[in-house]
Amino acid sequence: MGPLRSVVLAGGGTGGHIYPLLAFADALRRHFPQIRITTLGSPKGMENQLIPAAGYDLRSIPAFQLPRSLNLDLLRTPDRMYRSAHAAGEIIDEVQAEVVVGFGGYVSVPAYLAAWRRELPIVIHEVNVPPGVANRMGMKFTKRVAVGFPHQLEQAEALRNARLVGVPLRTGITHMDRPALRPQALYHFGLRPDLPVLFVSGGSSGARTINLAVAAAAKRLAHAGIQVLHVQGGRNDPFEVPNDLPVPYVVVPYLSDMQLGYAAADLMLCRGGAITVAETTALGMPAIYVPYPFSNQEQRRNALPVVEAGGGLLVDNSELTPDWIERNIVPLARDRQRLAQMGTAAAGYGRRDGDEQLLRFVLEAVS
Numbered sequence: 244m245g246p247l248r249s250v251v252l253a254g255g256g257t258g259g260h261i262y263p264l265l266a267f268a269d270a271l272r273r274h275f276p277q278i279r280i281t282t283l284g285s286p287k288g289m290e291n292q293l294i295p296a297a298g299y300d301l302r303s304i305p306a307f308q309l310p311r312s313l314n315l316d317l318l319r320t321p322d323r324m325y326r327s328a329h330a331a332g333e334i335i336d337e338v339q340a341e342v343v344v345g346f347g348g349y350v351s352v353p354a355y356l357a358a359w360r361r362e363l364p365i366v367i368h369e370v371n372v373p374p375g376v377a378n379r380m381g382m383k384f385t386k387r388v389a390v391g392f393p394h395q396l397e398q399a400e401a402l403r404n405a406r407l408v409g410v411p412l413r414t415g416i417t418h419m420d421r422p423a424l425r426p427q428a429l430y431h432f433g434l435r436p437d438l439p440v441l442f443v444s445g446g447s448s449g450a451r452t453i454n455l456a457v458a459a460a461a462k463r464l465a466h467a468g469i470q471v472l473h474v475q476g477g478r479n480d481p482f483e484v485p486n487d488l489p490v491p492y493v494v495v496p497y498l499s500d501m502q503l504g505y506a507a508a509d510l511m512l513c514r515g516g517a518i519t520v521a522e523t524t525a526l527g528m529p530a531i532y533v534p535y536p537f538s539n540q541e542q543r544r545n546a547l548p549v550v551e552a553g554g555g556l557l558v559d560n561s562e563l564t565p566d567w568i569e570r571n572i573v574p575l576a577r578d579r580q581r582l583a584q585m586g587t588a589a590a591g592y593g594r595r596d597g598d599e600q601l602l603r604f605v606l607e608a609v610s
């Protein structure tokens with residue numbers, strides 16, 4: 244077949260849906276420099292900051308919230324769904340899209356619906372178990388479903404026949420040479436080269452429990468000679484850290500250059516969002532995962548295979564206290580050998596070619 248000329252990518256809400264979309268857009272552009280890439284988002288999601296900043300065309304379509312269960316009778320779906328699908332269809336027609344690729348988030352549903360009505364190929368990329376509500380609806384319109392992780396094939400009936408492609412990750416992360424970037428990253432954040440760095444991130448929105456627990460442990464970490472680089476997260480309140488600590492504790496609201504954080508880090512403390520897990524493992528980053536407790540155990544499922552492979556530790560949200568941090572993180576952060584072993588195990592589970600594998604799958608869909 245000839246080169247792809249025009250695609251519509253749909254996805255939005257939080258970073259977990261948007262970063263894979265952007266990484267895939269970059270792969271399309273690398274392979275087909277003349278391609279027209281149009282992204283569909285909702286008016287309020289993080290896509291409104293992240294997608295224009297990455298230089299892609301973002302079209303907003305009217306928002307509507309999906310019910311959280313699937314016994315959705317399409318005939319009784321509210322008018323707003325049809326308005327959104329109509330808007331998505333007009334954009335698909337205008338750009339003469341050859342395929343719609345959806346990454347989840349409720350903005351994907353009107354795109355799937357509009358593409359189905361036009362008999363356009365639809366490809367869904369799903370990273371969670373259970374699959375998100377929007378993508379489960381999309382699966383009524385296409386059998387071309389790609390997943391990020393092996394456990395998804397075993398743990399979700401709806402994903403049993405999906406194609407395992409991995410997660411499209413930003414090349415700034417997948418092509419990164421961590422040791423080479425480390426001095427620059429430490430300098431950038433004002434961190435010392437002679438002491439370990441704990442990198443704390445609660446995902447794209449931030450995590451209140453993690454933020455408060457680590458901030459409350461600031462003195463104990465500092466007196467043990469552990470530096471902290473702490474990302475507050477896009478939607479979280481500021482927290483207090485003592486300002487008379489003997490070693491650096493750096494708080495940043497959000498990192499657009501996430502690779503700098505990974506480069507500075509010896510150990511990560513994070514939630515178990517799917518893209519975060521894909522990134523830590525692609526980089527061979529030892530991590531302590533604190534899954535978000537309120538979303539169908541999806542984050543626990545993401546982190547468990549890495550932890551079972553020896554690539555990190557798992558701690559319940561309710562158990563992450565300053566005492567736990569002192570007892571577990573302090574000795575680990577100072578044990579270079581154990582960190583190296585964990586890093587190697589994490590890397591064994593990680594993969595870096597999700598963007599290329601998804602592209603191959605999409606090309607099959609349009610051929």
Ligand SMILES: CC(=O)N[C@H]1[C@@H](OP(=O)(O)OP(=O)(O)OC[C@H]2O[C@@H](n3ccc(=O)[nH]c3=O)[C@H](O)[C@@H]2O)O[C@H](CO)[C@@H](O)[C@@H]1O
Nearest residue numbers: 257258259262446447448474497498501516517518519535
């Ligand atoms: C609470 C919740 O429901 N979270 C879900 C959400 O997580 P969330 O939106 O937090 O997504 P992930 O943890 O999967 O990914 C976060 C992304 O944001 C990036 N990042 C983060 C902080 C920062 O300062 N800069 C930055 O670039 C990370 O590098 C990563 O690429 O979507 C994921 C993927 O569907 C799901 O698995 C999570 O369960």
